[in-house]
Amino acid sequence: MMFKSHLSFGLLAYVLLFMNSIAIPFLGTLDRPGMTATVFFLIGLIIPDIDSPHSHVSRKVPILHSITNMFTRHRGFVHSIFTGVLVAIGIGFLLNLNNYDLAIAGWFFIGYLIHLSTDALTPHGVKPFAPFSPYTIRGPIRSGSTHEKIISLVVYSAALLLIARNFTTLL
Secondary structure, three states: OOHHHOOOOOOOOHOOOHHOOEOOOOOOOOOEEEEEHHHHHHHHHHHHHHHHHOOOOHOHHHHHHHHHHHOOOOOOEEEOOOHHHHHHHHHHHHHHOOOOOOOHHHHHHHHHHHHHHOOOOOOOEEEEOOOOOOOOOOOOOOOHHHHHHHHHHHHHHHHHHHHHOOOOHHO
């Protein structure tokens, strides 16, 4: 999926989660996120593409792509739940050392999972259980295609409608 599609799906998920509290084991209840949690959500949403040389994040932070590229290929190890868990645990550890809310790591992980879910909609798919399983989840939407752009627009529109419908509740 393209950067804008990840953002569209991420916005819809964010709005849905913002309107409801959810509980994540070890991290507690994710209530309405503050600015820091929102930033970590967005980082989780875009960081898995650090392994792609043409991604938005790799072009902005090429040194991270160079380091990642030494260990994995695009949609390899970085595009797995295991990696998302490891990074979220690392973030949680650092947050705990500095007396920050651990739920921020939960918001990062949710963003990461949304990224993996949207990439699973493409024919290339993702191996969500790597390195433990070669199982791949694939979908029919070609990255960069007209279909992707239409679906992304529909998802984005749905998110905006939810925001407009619940505007006073979201404040």
